Amino acid sequence: MTATATLAPPATRPVAPGSSRRRRGRGIRSLPARIALGLVVPVLFIAFWHLGRELQLELPFGIRMGYLPYPADVAVTLWDFAFGGLRDDAFSTTLWQHLGASALRVGAGFGLATLIAVPVGVLMGRFYVMDSLFDPFINLIRPIPATAWVPLVALLIGIGDQATIFLITLSAFFPIVLGAASGTRQVPERLVEAARMLGTTRAAVLWRVMVPAAAPAIVNGLRVGLGLAWVILVLGESTGVNEGLGATITLARDIVRTDLIVAGMIVIGLSGFLSDRLLSLVLRLLVGRRPVFQKGARG
């Protein structure tokens, strides 16, 4: 029995995820070293920012660094935005309320996009007719940027929560539907045959075979879609809403608070980053150690 295991040729299938991990992170490339290396560029960037502000540098593209806030000012504003006690202005400690409002919109838009895009994508990937019906239309609509939708949405929906969520749903829809469609298209027919001969009905193949087999591509689409949701958030919140990180940035621009603009940008960036991690974590908890993540795409 063990002879089979040792004498058998290497499996023709790709090895389970995790093996890519082993190649990295050994020897000199320990975790502290990686963290230290990862800090080099941000530290240099902040130093350059500070110096550029100090010397009022002018960069190409007409970037006047003199108009920037100092990094230290941004740090103070950020702290005050979150915990208060430093500036005691209208924005002190309001970060959580804005973050909550924004996260709710991102969550709603992304969730809605997922609910629509995954089934549509899987059907497109599986059925020629569905693909022929939807693919041209989707590819015609997809290049229209969300910014171009804003005026029409403002007239059709008005401004406010619904318009923002609509824009987020619209933007997140495309990467998810395309990921699901291409992932499904690449599922080997062999797996369908295997499922059918084991007693799976034609319809059940969709969720018993297509969805799990296309999961890596679907997950990739979800991650891209969630990232886009945060991008579109600022656009969607720029008019008609009072609460939200995008709304805060817009307001900060109107009252010329560059420190607050940058603080808001940092919070949005961190939120996008953390929500990606959260998504990966949730999926990981759902699927356990099943190999449904693509190599190097684990959270």
Place this chain on the structure above:
Amino acid sequence: MSAEIHIAGLEKRFATATGDVLAVANVSLDVAAGEFVAVVGASGCGKSTLLRILAGFEEPSGGEVTVAGAPISGPGPDRGVVFQDYGLFPWLTVRENVAYGPSRRGMSRAAARATADAHLETVGLTRFAQRFPGELSGGMQQRVAIARVLANDPAVMLMDEPFGALDALTRSDLQVQLRRIQRAEGRTVVFITHSIEEAVYLADRVVVMTGGASHGVPGHIRAVVPVPLGDDRDVTAPAFNALKREISELVHERTAAVA
């Protein structure tokens, strides 16, 4: 109706750019319940097409095919298929792969699990029940695929060059296991292979197919050779080799004649 599989005048056409091609024609064969039939022949002779029709993956263009008295309508758990490339579900554990069929038949979780474990024991993979297919060697994956089909208790097992991708040692190990299981459980098996030795070692009868589109003649059965060697077969015995030679000549006759 003692025949488990009944094939009469089977033919299969494929549409190509240059018109229809008759890939298989005039194939008639009865396989008895509990019989092990191997089908050998050169590439393109239609042996895989025959198996795919039995599996329900392809529809015959003409003729009659019944399994257990009923005509075939699509794939079904009464006809388990073992593929050359395993076709395991990579997102399911070994145990879940084997329990998949029983679950589809409406077995409870616990019962399906118990069935799976029993069949994993049959193929000697109990220790790997929690692993994923991608973590196993080719030979082990094929044993999972066999257990997965056995767990459905099919009337017929259809095997399409199941050991073709394995190294020689793994291959002979699996041949021994398959023979033991088939004899013990009295399974009806149709086994496609391009190895004459494998066919003679495993089968009660060897079906020799020739022809195929590249020969200008549709694939057809040239001969059906019984293997009267008993249960304890020695691949080095003179009788075994004589039979191998006989079948080999049948397989190669046309090519030899043309050359």
